[in-house]
Amino acid sequence: MRNVTDECLQIVIGDGHPMFIDGIRALLHTIDTLSIVAEVATGSAAYRSILDYSPHIAILDSAMPGMRGLAILEQLRTDAEGTAVIILSDCEETTYVHRVLATGVRGYVLKRSTGSSIIEAVHAVSRGGLYLDPAVAAQIIPTGVFGVSGTMGRKPAGRTLTDREREVLRLIALGFTNKEVAGRLGITTKSIETYKTRATDKLDIHSRAKIVQYAMIQGWLESPLP
Structure with missing residues (x-):
């Protein structure tokens, strides 16, 4: 948007x-x-x-x-x-x-x-x-796929994401396409795909719904857009 x-x-x-x-x-x-x-x-x-x-x-x-x-x-x-x-x-x-x-x-x-x-x-x-x-968020976040059960606490990443990987994943969680993310960050779509793959492999999350869950738990969706 x-x-x-x-x-x-x-x-x-x-x-x-x-x-x-x-x-x-x-x-x-x-x-x-x-x-x-x-x-x-x-x-x-x-x-x-x-x-x-x-x-x-x-x-x-x-x-x-x-x-x-x-x-x-x-x-x-x-x-x-x-x-x-x-x-x-x-x-x-x-x-x-x-x-x-x-x-x-x-x-x-x-x-x-x-x-x-x-x-x-x-x-x-x-x-x-x-x-x-x-009412929906209360169900989705505690029952996510990150071992978060009955808590709204943030889960530390298994392997640390770089700043660029984190920003790419955050924008994807916010609903932007790879092309839109590339335009916002001033890099190529191929680079976005590379950063996304690295990040999702580190976190072992491979669907957009799980990326959204993870972003919500980390509090990424509260910060302003670049």
Whole structure:
């Protein structure tokens, strides 16, 4: 997602239930720096609107008609790299959340949460961060694959990462593609692939969902983007 400073945040909302659309609109209208550019009710309409408007953020219901499982999210990761997606969902199942995060989604909010969670997600994502609903984060981090059970403590890396390896892995965890990371750091895509491979081999983590978990445990997602 592109950096946002003083410009107005453009947002697409997608939900199959008109009442939810109304509620989200009312919430977002409380923030002067936001502009809703499209409201849609299906996954295909969301995809078209995001490509047409290139919004900063898209807030999408994972269960709305036409989402085709995670297919729309996979397409957006490739075709709309500048748009950060926040998912609204009723599902708290860890496996499903991992699969959603692996598509490059930058926010995951439970529909049963208060409206403030959506606002917090928008603010976090607009600053280049990643937002997980607290109820979801509490399940994901303690049950990660790093031997972290029942604790939010940070796990030391088995082999120390270099500063460059750490920064590459952090940006990947934040949802950036290898090409975007290369552009931000001013190095080649091939170099990014090399740093990523070295880092994941050292940590023995080989999926994006596990990279995100590790980054959250280390606190990497709280620092500003380069």
